[in-house]
Structures are given as structure tokens and as C-alpha cells.
Amino acid sequence: MxxxxxxxxxxxxxxxxxxxxxxxxxxxxxxxxxxxxxxxxxxxxxxxxxxxxxxxxxxxxxxxxxxxxxxxxxVSLPGGGMSALMRLQVAATGFAVADIVKTRLVLETAVASELAAAPQRASLATAVELLDVMESRPLPEAEFLSIDAQFHLTLAEASGNQVIAATMAGLRNSIESYARLGAATLPSWSRTAARLMLEHRDIVAAIQSGDAASARKTVHAHISRYYAEISLPTFSILPTGVSDAAPRGT
Missing domain, CATH: 1.10.10.10 (Winged helix-like DNA-binding domain superfamily/Winged helix DNA-binding domain)
Known part of the structure; x- marks a missing residue:
């Protein structure tokens, strides 16, 4: 038995x-x-x-x-222990959405800047393949946002910085969860999705151009604009995208 x-x-x-x-x-x-x-x-x-x-x-x-x-x-392959620990933290107590966004801005702008400034350009082939999938046909919100989160993680992995990549992998579920919650508040998901796809291409183009300042600025605008657009109240992201009732953060 x-x-x-x-x-x-x-x-x-x-x-x-x-x-x-x-x-x-x-x-x-x-x-x-x-x-x-x-x-x-x-x-x-x-x-x-x-x-x-x-x-x-x-x-x-x-x-x-x-x-x-x-x-x-x-939607993903098993990562390292650091990623798993961060995901389990989300499972236990959650992270404030504002904290997740601030962390993304710090990490992802640094990643984009370093990828652009690197003397030997890292391959963005996997990231571009994900964008091709997103643009190939209209996708349900959940599938689109899952690929979106993977795109951002792929850029972190391309940086070669294992700590940043592990941190982004650990935050992936939280990022996808708040993005999905926010999508429900949008006046037009299709219009926002079209803009996000263009912004993703702009991020790749800025990195490939070697312009570190432009890459940093483009990523910052991309993340902060979506967060401002969805206008979520402050709360913690818990497993499967359910928020808690007590406001946290600012």
C-alpha cells in the first residue's frame, strides 16, 4: 500500500x-x-x-x-536551489507587488545594460524565438504572459550572471502572477499585448545596437509602464496568483 x-x-x-x-x-x-x-x-x-x-x-x-x-x-525547466528557495518563500508568505517591480527594475535594467555593453555580444537567439512565438498568432492572456516572463528570464540567463539568473527564475512565478492579475484590469488586452510585443523588440534592438544607456532606459520604461497601466492596489503575490487581503508596501 x-x-x-x-x-x-x-x-x-x-x-x-x-x-x-x-x-x-x-x-x-x-x-x-x-x-x-x-x-x-x-x-x-x-x-x-x-x-x-x-x-x-x-x-x-x-x-x-x-x-x-x-x-x-x-512552462520551465528545474533551476538551482536559490530559485527554489525564493519560490518557496512566495508559497509561504508572498512578496509585495511593489517590491517585485522594484527588484525587476534593478536587475533587468542592469542585465540589459551589461548585455549591450559587453565586448562580445551574447546570443539572444532564444529570446528572439520566444518573441516569434508570441507574434505568430493571437495567444490567450495566460499563455502570452507565461512566454513574456520566460523572455525576461532568458535575457537574465544570457547575461551569464548566475545569481541574477537564479533570482529572476525564483521571481518568475510572482512576475507572471501579478501580470495576469493586472491584465484583468486593462481596458483592452489586445492593444496592450500589441504594445508589449513592440517593446520587446525594442529591448532586443537596443541591446544588439550596443547602446547600454538606451537598453537600460527601454527596459525600465517597459516594466514601469505596464505596472502603472494595470494600477493594481498594493498586496502580496501568493501561489497561483491569489492576493492576500492585507495591503503591503507602497
């Missing part, structure tokens, strides 16, 4: 092993709860608990309903 209190770990280990060994990649759908339960010999409640943990860690995104965007979808 399976030890149910620890059975979710069996599911977690199995999925993470498939990710690390390349059998699962970002964009792949996980089997349904029933199929995973039968394949791994655990209860469906254990499968749900494992998926909740994977979502907190930023490895999967889950959506209810039917169709190609429903179920559990792989």
Missing part, C-alpha cells in the same frame, strides 16, 4: 526526472490526474498536491476547462 502522506513526492520526482532527462519540455502537456495516478500508483489527491508544488516552483501552469490550453502545461 502506498504511503499517502508522501505519495505526492513520487509524482514530483517522476515529473522532475522526465524534465531533467528531456522526456518533457516546456510546452508539453502532462497526462491527466487519472492517468498519472494509475501510472504511478498513487491517489489523485497526491497528484493534485504534486502539481500544486510544481506550480509554486514555476515549472507548470494549470488551467481548468477543456481545449488545448487546459490541464497542466510545462
Amino acid at each position: 502506498t504511503d499517502e502522506p508522501r505519495a505526492w513526492q513520487v509524482v514530483l520526482d517522476s515529473i522532475e526526472r522526465d524534465l531533467l532527462e528531456g522526456r518533457l519540455r516546456p510546452g508539453d502537456h502532462l497526462p491527466g490526474e487519472r492517468a498519472l495516478s494509475a501510472a504511478l500508483g498513487v491517489g489523485r489527491s497526491s497528484v493534485r498536491e504534486a502539481l500544486r508544488v510544481l506550480e509554486v516552483l514555476g515549472l507548470v501552469r494549470t488551467a481548468t476547462g477543456s481545449g488545448p490550453n487546459s490541464g497542466a502545461i510545462i
Whole structure:
């Protein structure tokens, strides 16, 4: 008989092993709860608990309903311990949205500036591929914002600074969560999405031009404009994008 209190770990280990060994990649759908339960010999409640943990860690995104965007979808690969610790902090107490935005402004403007100023230009091929996907067809908000968050993480990874990359990876779920919450307040998501895509291209162009000041300014404007546009009240981001009731930060 399976030890149910620890059975979710069996599911977690199995999925993470498939990710690390390349059998699962970002964009792949996980089997349904029933199929995973039968394949791994655990209860469906254990499968749900494992998926909740994977979502907190930023490895999967889950959506209810039917169709190609429903179920559990792989959105990232396992990162290092620092990223996991930060994601678990989000799971426990959350981070104030204002603090997340301020941290992004510090880290991402530095990344863009350094990428532009580097004597040997880092490859932005992966970042450009993500932009091509975003522009290839109209995407649901959740999918668009998931790729958006991955684009920003990819730039951090391109910098070669492992601490910055790990920090951005740890914040990824929080960034995506506040972006999704804010999207619901916009008068026109399609208009904002079109502007974001143009701004992403401007960021890449500024970096590739070698103009560090322009790259820094473009990233700062991109992040701060979206935050100002969504006009979210101050609150903490918790797992799966749910906010707490007590205002925090300024």
C-alpha cells in the first residue's frame, strides 16, 4: 500500500526526472490526474498536491476547462536551489507587488545594460524565438504572459550572471502572477499585448545596437509602464496568483 502522506513526492520526482532527462519540455502537456495516478500508483489527491508544488516552483501552469490550453502545461525547466528557495518563500508568505517591480527594475535594467555593453555580444537567439512565438498568432492572456516572463528570464540567463539568473527564475512565478492579475484590469488586452510585443523588440534592438544607456532606459520604461497601466492596489503575490487581503508596501 502506498504511503499517502508522501505519495505526492513520487509524482514530483517522476515529473522532475522526465524534465531533467528531456522526456518533457516546456510546452508539453502532462497526462491527466487519472492517468498519472494509475501510472504511478498513487491517489489523485497526491497528484493534485504534486502539481500544486510544481506550480509554486514555476515549472507548470494549470488551467481548468477543456481545449488545448487546459490541464497542466510545462512552462520551465528545474533551476538551482536559490530559485527554489525564493519560490518557496512566495508559497509561504508572498512578496509585495511593489517590491517585485522594484527588484525587476534593478536587475533587468542592469542585465540589459551589461548585455549591450559587453565586448562580445551574447546570443539572444532564444529570446528572439520566444518573441516569434508570441507574434505568430493571437495567444490567450495566460499563455502570452507565461512566454513574456520566460523572455525576461532568458535575457537574465544570457547575461551569464548566475545569481541574477537564479533570482529572476525564483521571481518568475510572482512576475507572471501579478501580470495576469493586472491584465484583468486593462481596458483592452489586445492593444496592450500589441504594445508589449513592440517593446520587446525594442529591448532586443537596443541591446544588439550596443547602446547600454538606451537598453537600460527601454527596459525600465517597459516594466514601469505596464505596472502603472494595470494600477493594481498594493498586496502580496501568493501561489497561483491569489492576493492576500492585507495591503503591503507602497
